[in-house]
Amino acid sequence: MSITTYGLQHIKKETQHLSQEQLSELLLRLARYKKENKELLAYLLFEAHDEAAFIEKVKGEAGFMFSQLSALSYHAAKGMRKILRLLSKYTKFAGSKEVEIELLLSFCVNYLEYADRRTTYKPIRLILTRQVEKVRGLIGKLHEDLQFDYLESYNNLLDDAEKKLIWFKKNDYQL
Structure with missing residues (x-):
C-alpha cells in the first residue's frame, strides 16, 4: 500500500x-x-525580505570556500562542485534568475582568483566553461533592461578570463 x-x-x-x-x-x-x-523555511522567514544582504552573505561563504580549496586538481574540482551545489540550493530558495546570475558571476570571479591557472585537468576547465555558458543563457532570457545591467559584468568576466587563462577564448562565449 x-x-x-x-x-x-x-x-x-x-x-x-x-x-x-x-x-x-x-x-x-x-x-x-x-x-x-x-x-x-529559515530563508523565507528571515532572509527573503532583504535579497541583497542574502546574496552578499552567500557570496562571502562561497569566497571563503574557494580560499580553502586544495592545491591538488582532483580535490579542487570536488570543492568547486560542492560550492556549485551550495549556490544552486540557494538559487532555488530565492527563485530568481537575477540572484542566480549574481551568484554564478561571483563563482566565476572567484574561480579566476583562486583556481590553478596552469592546470591541464579538464574537469576544472569544464567547470568554468559550463558556468559561463549558463550565465550567458540566463542573461539571454532576461528582459532587455536587465540584460544591459548584467552585460557589463559578464563582458568584464570574459575579458579577465581571457587574460588569466591561456586556454579560454572570449569569442566563444560572447552574447
Whole structure:
C-alpha cells in the first residue's frame, strides 16, 4: 500500500480551510524531517525580505570556500562542485534568475582568483566553461533592461578570463 501524492492545487485548496494554528503545526512538522526544508523555511522567514544582504552573505561563504580549496586538481574540482551545489540550493530558495546570475558571476570571479591557472585537468576547465555558458543563457532570457545591467559584468568576466587563462577564448562565449 502506498500513500497517494496530491498535486499542488489540491494541497493549496486543502490548506485554505485550515486555521493559522494548524498551518503552523504542519510547517513545523514538515521542517522536522529534512534539513533542506528547514533551510528553505529559515530563508523565507528571515532572509527573503532583504535579497541583497542574502546574496552578499552567500557570496562571502562561497569566497571563503574557494580560499580553502586544495592545491591538488582532483580535490579542487570536488570543492568547486560542492560550492556549485551550495549556490544552486540557494538559487532555488530565492527563485530568481537575477540572484542566480549574481551568484554564478561571483563563482566565476572567484574561480579566476583562486583556481590553478596552469592546470591541464579538464574537469576544472569544464567547470568554468559550463558556468559561463549558463550565465550567458540566463542573461539571454532576461528582459532587455536587465540584460544591459548584467552585460557589463559578464563582458568584464570574459575579458579577465581571457587574460588569466591561456586556454579560454572570449569569442566563444560572447552574447
